[in-house]
Amino acid sequence: MATVVSPSREASPNIPSANIQLPAIQSYTQVNDDIIGTLRPTGKWFAALGFAILCMLIGATAWTWQIYMGLGVAGYTPPVMWGVYIVTFVFWVGIGHAGTLISAILYLFRAGFRTTIYRCAEAMTVFAVMTAGLFPILHLGRPWKFFYLIPYPNWRLIWPQFKSPLVWDVFAILTYLTVSATFLYIGLVPDLAAMRDRETHPVRKRLYSVLSLGWRNSDREWRHFARAYLFLAAFSTPLVLSVHSVVSFDFAMSLVPGWHATLFAPYFVAGAIFSGIGMVFTIIIPIRRWFNLKRYVTINHLDAAAKLCLFTSLVVGTAYLMEFFIGWYSGSEIEQSYWWNRVYGQWWWAAWIMLLCNCVLPLTLFSQKLRRNTTWLFILSMFINLGMWFERFVIFEPSLAHEFEPWQWTAYAPTYIDWAILLGSFGWFSMWFLLFIKNLPVIAIAEVKEIVPPPLSTPQPVEGIDVSGMHLEFEPETPGERD
Amino acid sequence: MTVRRKWAVIPGLFALGAVAVLLSAYQGATSRPDTIITEKGSWGYSAASSPQGRSPEQPIHFPHPTHVQTLGMNCLYCHYAANKSTDPGLPAVSTCMGCHLVIGPKRPAMNGRPAFESAEITKLQKYWNEKKPIPWVRIHHVPDYVNFPHMTHVNAGVTCQTCHGQVQKMTQVYQYASLNMGWCINCHVGNVNPAWKARYDCSVCHY
């Protein structure tokens, strides 16, 4: 028998280590069977899609009405010039961040538990940013003039004003959308090839071949692919941090009391990742249940993600405390009065919802029992989504309502138009996501194959063949999954 | 071979996309050039400059050449306010009748041209007798948010033809310039005639 030189992991930085094993998966073929097998549309799925589209149409109708009548139909109450739309914008951008974190940053950090959940997360990112991108336009007084913000040679001989955080936003969001969409697509190519090779239906086969760019799993392709994938991940990592920092600049760069704080960039990024992981739970837990993918997305994966969630929650909590501390410590009456209004003013309850959902409830994740209880994780994720939406609300509205000029202090109340458009945004997001889960593999086939034991001629592992990391993060007799 | 063909396609797509974006942007940004819009098809563009080349039918087919070139009348005779007001001013019907009381529809033979009956002068007299003003159709229109003071331009020595074209040669007046912002700025910064350069601060025209 020929001996095979034992490969070293250093030699191949492009292949992520897999430190969470999938004991239930035995062969490559099984992976294809299981994952591509989930793609058969069902009646339930059509129902869900229909509902999502309905919600979206409600939002679209509201928007049409708003464009025709003017922004006045929304609940704006000067000086609260930025209302629910901007809140929702930041909410969705934040959601996106967890996706990139899991798919890119954890990739660089070789966190193996990302492998089976990153595809969903990345898709979530793309759709969330697509949703978020609507809101700045939606909130414009004259949305049809949006192109004024885009630098292009024009006959007016006048250009955007690059000192404005909003222009930074345009660049940041568009870059983020492009890059994460590319990242998602490149990761999909080998899987598309796998689907192409299984597909019998001529039209769909044709479609998949076009999408898979004629991928054929050759060693050269894998080489360039891995390299490109690595660089995209390397770009996405600072990008994801910068995008939400830029979003936070929209507020930190203004002089509104309660916004004008150096704390904002890290504060927003942490919040974003926190909210995103919440949304990942909301999405992944039902999927693994309905699609019967528990063998892939094991409880250990969720456990690891839950730890990340707990950590970011603690960061966010600290940020809240810091904000209030700054308000108190500044000694400035202006700072203190906005703070007071935030906690005891018109929207006091929103502030308490925020603290409860984002700081108190996540503390339960200190218990491993609850970390490994998918039902609880799902419920908690719902609270986190709610809490993070209200966090943005609490940061923006009370501050605007309580600025320097007491004569212009006011109260703010959204109208049903605002709510309809918020609903529409969820409909829009869900529509894309539902289309995604039934048309593209929700788990990265190729990457899973990397961590399942390769087929070998001899039953037991041959010396020198790396059957991908037997060193476990969880001792074998961890308490089992409760669901 | 097939691969090369593919290569041609990709940048082509990018280029197409870019062009589409620019075109759509121009569409919004400026008036639609080179479209002749007759009165019937036109719209009340309160916010966009009127389109270049537009040449609507007028209620009376007023021949500028006859009056300016043949008779040598000055623009300011009829557009009497152009040098003292933001509005150039339109001739009152009485101004027309000042001459056309005498010069009736019956035009005698003159240097080669046979005598004829002028339908236009008849129309004019009809308006006058009915004491109705003539509903001229506006051709040159800058948006409402643009303040164009005629007198400062005229007094600065900018000729009427600079913006309105050779009206004295137009049997039917059409819009000569594009009237879009770049066109204004280009002259204000002195590219057309250094002597004409003027303040190019936004608030000079937009308020």
Next chain:
Amino acid sequence: MQGIVGVFRDLDSTVDAIESLKKMRAGDITVYSPAPRHEIEHIIAHGPSPVRRFTLIGGLLGATFGYWIPIWISDYWPLVVGGKPVPSWVPYTIISFELMVLIGSLATVLGLFVNSRFPRITMTVGYDPRFSDGEFGVWVQCPPDRQRDVAGALQRFGAAEVRGEA
């Protein structure tokens, strides 16, 4: 072009086969695998991928462009806002950064396309759908006179199927 493709069920025998084929200088070898295996990569032993150059150049272009555009525009029609310097490079750093990431990433993708000849419409010879499923393939491009030896080698290492393609 013509050659021999061998279909393998196991990773180790694939690796062995490649090794021996390289020894016998059988010709240009292409390995198809359902997932990237660094064992194979190690055996094939190509140099580092040139994609990184695309990335570098793209990133640099983006960064420069991101500074140049706003500065040029500020001086093109100087308007003072909030008493800030007309061309103020600090905020423009953000533009520069974003464009670096954007153009850098797109260049990376371009690099991937160029280097692995994407997109490709016609499946090249020697490919088999099983390679995206569970099995490994070894495609050896070699003149007819050597095909016999190569086929022999492949079979010797336990290829489930060996076929010549032309």
Next chain:
Amino acid sequence: MTENSAPSGVGRREFLKILGAGSAATAAIGCSSDRVERLIPYLTQPDETVPGVSNYYASTCRECSVGCGVLLETRDGRTFKLEGNPDHPLNRGALCARGQASVQGLYNPDRYRGPMIRKNGKLTPATWTEALQLMGQKLGEAQSSGGAGNAVFINKHESGSFPAFLDRWLADFGMPAHLSYDALADHAVIAANRQSYGVAWPSLSFSAAKLIVSIGADFLETWGASVPQQLDFADARAKLEDAPRFVYIGPRRSLTGCNADQWVACKPGSELAIARALAGGSVQSAADASGVPAATLEALQRELGATKPSLVLAGSSGAGSMELALAVNELNKQLGNVGTTVLTDQPITSLEGIATDADINAAVEKMRAGQVPFLMVRGVNPAFTMPRAAKVADALAKVPFKVSFSSYPDETSELCDLVLPDHHPIESWGDAQPMNDVISLQQPGMDPVYDTRQTADVLIDLAKGNQRTAARYTAQNYMRWLIDNFPGGTTAFTAGLQKGIGSGSIARPAARPASTGAPQAPAIEGTNGDFYLVVYPSPTLGDGSGANKPWLQELPDPVTKICWQTWIEINQQTARKLGIDSGDVLQIKTEQGELKAPAYVYMGIQENTVAVAFGQGHSAYGRYAMGVGLNPGDVLPVGFDAASGSFAWTATKVQLTKVNEFTPLVTTEGSARQHGRGIARSVPVEELPHLEMEQEEHDMPGKPDQSYLPGLRSRMAADAMGEIGDSPSRVQKGMYDPEHWSQMAKRRWAMTIDLARCTGCSACVTACYAENNLPTVGAPYQMVHTAFLHGVPGGNILKGREMNWIRLERYWEGGEDGGEFEPRFVPMLCQHCGNAPCEPVCPVYATYHSPDGLNVQVYNRCVGTRYCSNNCPYKVRYFNWFGYGEPARPQYAWPERMSWQLNPDVTVRGKGVMEKCTFCVQRIREAEHRAKAEGREVRPNEFTTSCAQACPSRAIIFGDAADEEWSVARMAQDRRAYHVFHEQLNTYPAVVYLQKVTHPAPKAAAGA
């Protein structure tokens, strides 16, 4: 992408469409929705007009009886703005809010389009021939039947030739002299003045006084000739150290009271006792009667005795007000103020000859008795201004034939059988005599908007049509009649028209004997109820005639800052006791009726008193007035001060109950407290000498140098242009370089606002609405199709969406615990910061800093991110939430003919764009163009902004701070100067405020 939705709405160029001055044909085109833009030439060229260039016709304001001089700014056949006539001795260029809003009466969409005749029960349009023929016939009948002797003509009170002409005309038809009605006039004071001085209204010299004591006389609002009084009062206050101290005594602290240094709250009806006490009578009894601490009264008494000259004023509206007025006149005589501060030799003659309320009531009673066969009403609305208890409608029902000359469908004209709509004053000829030897001429600015006729002309035509009188009416119309009877004849008249002023005096109709037997109102103490009810005329709506003008409806009440609504003011402490909060609905009840309105908790009202403003609650009078607010007249008894015949507004106590409802107050007020943020600052007069020009302190490490560069220039902006500090070589200054050929950067437009002068009257606000095409947003019809508050008056203002580029903030200082409090007024507008926070956040350069120091807002560039507004610490940016400027939208703010008022120089903003104060940039550019055409520089103080021009306190000064020749440059150096928020935010505002100066009670008095 279409541009058709850029800020457009009604364009300036709508005016070009309607060049042809006012002929019906062109008017039709002007309002046509024809998509083809038409250019309509004149038929015949009017000689004195140039299209696009304004003409100013001097005329006279007829909104109240006083008769200020105005200039009608007219262009292309449209009068679109009223400004005070600077040459007029009475108002010296100033004009109050109601005067400015007169133009909205002219173009009011609800005006009568033509004569109306009542056919089977309802008024139906008719032609003038029909109408006049009917009128002539009825007149004939009246003459022949002898009923003419009992006919009644109630005319809006006005001075000048018309009253005499009218009486003569009536006489010719055998009718008694007309009744000249003014619901706002203080008849008691007039009667008392006639008795004491022989004139109805001596002019008052506040600046000559050292102490002003006003016992309920609101001389800054509706009491007498408000504009001239305010001018003089402001001049007095501007004397700082030598300024008079001002004490206001009354149950309610009105706007005038808010300008007082001290407010003494007394029970209604106890004013007389106080006046007696001040005159040296028993302090104790006064104290008992009024609930004022005896010490306060003693101190006042002493101070009044010690300070000479002083000025004591009385304005009362209850039983026994004549007595009070007489007592005060006596007091003035005794203090030797007559001749020094009370100038009986220069009376306001326009207040002569007003019929008392009792006279009107007597006439109404006659009608009720069925003795009046023929009634004519012009310009007044007794059915609204008289209390419901007077049952005017029933009385009118008894009159066989009623003619109204009203221009608007008001409560009275709705009851009439024939409506012969009068011209609006801006369309009419006339004259007024505000002062001796001053004739203020009134000429039309434009052709009539609708098919109306001036009443005087109608009367002449009728007289001509009647064989008995025809011979005596030769003048072809009233204008000719005026000229013929004008002192000095045609030449003097035409000469006078140039300035709007002629000299000489006009024959006044003989004073008619005051009617007797008016029901004497009982003393208010006697009435039953638990709260005194004070009903006061609204400073903005006057006697309710302003209610159909959206500018006035939208103008917040200067004290309570409430608009589009009626509210009940109740004392803070009392409210606390009763658990009442602002907005809780209260019900007040009398024998006459009840009234349910939200409470406004106010420190400035006596604790046993509630107050309601009069002027709202119309049941007719057009879309802006109908169904808005309530009429306190519904709960008032019919009672008079028999001695003077003045109606007792403050006549009764009421039962007050808290209803379990809540109605939010339509107010523009956020927080009435400054929270120590130094927005409105004041300084006690004794500290004035130590006051230093605001010094920027550098105590904090790293704190930037916040001092201004010469000419109010911003350090930062200059730095940005590399003017100071190390100028980076590559910085491109462009037009910001003072040496640049455009010369723009040489100027820095700026404004000073003297809070010592400002009285908070809000005339500047309306002036801004008029000049800058600001939409009104509160009308009920504008609230349909919105997602909230469907059809609620002022709904948009509940949402804080008022569009007032300049607003008057009214802050309270102190008084939280019911003690003394100081009101402070501060006009807040765009500060045009040199270092504006709003600019750098705009992504599209829609707002930026222009070289001449303006913070420019380019509407057509704005995409509506509203970031600028978030970032504006002064909150002076306003957003077009709806298409207020787009005729197609239900929120359109200028329904048909209202749009003719739009200023052709200012873009009408469409929906979705931000707007704000521009420092009247259109006036700046217009002046620059004029100067350029004349080949010169803009002269110092050559022009000013609309607000500064209108301000009746002369508190606002505008100009170029970089040029010492302009007075603003000097004012900015004043020791009282300060800038709002500059220390905290480093914004370098171009608006400089001068601190208010307060005059606390003298120490001795305080000690007592």
